[in-house]
Amino acid sequence: MITGIRLPALRQVIIWLVIISVLSFSIGTAISILEKGSYRPIEQETVTPIQITPGDITHASINLKLDSGRINISAGGKENLISGVIEGRNAKNGPDLSYTSMGKVGYLNVTQESTLWFDPISKEDYWNLSLGQDVPTSLYIQIGSGDLVLRPGKTNLTDLSVNQGTGDLTIDLTEWRGAHLLSSIDGGVGRISIILPPGTSIASRVEAGIGSRTISGLEGEEGIYYHLIPDRQVPVISLSVNQGIGDFTMKVADGS
């Protein structure tokens, strides 16, 4: 009497697996062809409007953190500290948003991070924000992968910190109006383009890895560039740039 489990012969197993594989792929292909015209992938989108009024604060600290997507920051009006829309494609939730004011300083945190189960690879965010022009602002941006375009207009930025993993970065400070701007730009892989305002004393330190370097309107060499105006009253920009791979462009905008 034979006891125990008897395994099928290897040849039988192979034949059955061939049959199952061929059948599965055939049925799958047939369904794909049949539903070709009617099937549309479902995209889950989140739209989060942002509008924060400055109240009586005298300084704002804005912290933006995005893992993948695109951020576009432009100049807004005087009535809002920040306004705009955050769109998330294939994201389960909108961003985490918090605003608190302590004393005369307002703290805004906007964070959008992926969750393992609900945000697949195709998740992407589009942040279109406008910065208010009235309140002196410290702006901290952290972006994992994606492009960032920062054109804050006449916003009185006092601090600017950008930390970007991959993607192109454009910072246009042509219209900047302030007394002193301390800025730090860290870019991993991607093009960096910085346009600085005329009529401003500028001191910059640039550490760029692989890629071309175009400096215009500034003097200096070997990573130290400056644009000095012999007037103690003019605004000052201190800039530190670290870049891994990509072309780097920094220039002073035309104008008096």
Next chain:
Amino acid sequence: MQKDEYLSLLRQALRNLPDNEQVEILAEYEEHFMMGIADKRTEADIASGLGDPRSIGREYAAVSLVNHAEKSPSARGLSRAVLATVGLGLFNLLVVFIPFVILFFLLVLILVIGFSLVCAGPFLAGYAVLILTGIMAMQLDAPPLATVFFGIGLTSSGLLMMAIDYWLTRICYRQMIRYLRWNIAVITGRETL
């Protein structure tokens, strides 16, 4: 070389063999010496006629390990047999060791790919089922129902690759043993190219 020295060197060369095989081989060579002495030959003359004891030991070791690998199939046994055969001559590095390594990595590669497909299939099918049941509303480039079948197909293809890999491994094992035997026979002069 005298008889004692010869047998001592031979014993040292055979040290990795099972005891009974060592005793048998040493007895055989001792008998060669006894027969030679009976024929009025000197021990040195007999020793030079028998050949280098180290080479003889290596040949016996290779044959023994190949026999062992054939009787008790295992990756370790075959590896030892291959290494022992490579030790018979530098040329075997080219004609035995390198083909063995390439073959080994090919079989491992097929196994890894098959295993990856086996793992990927349930994930793909499960993801599609979650979309079908409405738990998730994410995008897939293919219809979810079709994706379920693609997932099943991937799993069965992975299993198929693993089964074929097993079958190929058995065939390659047998052929490798035969090849090692033939190689040893050619090197020791028992067979010609």
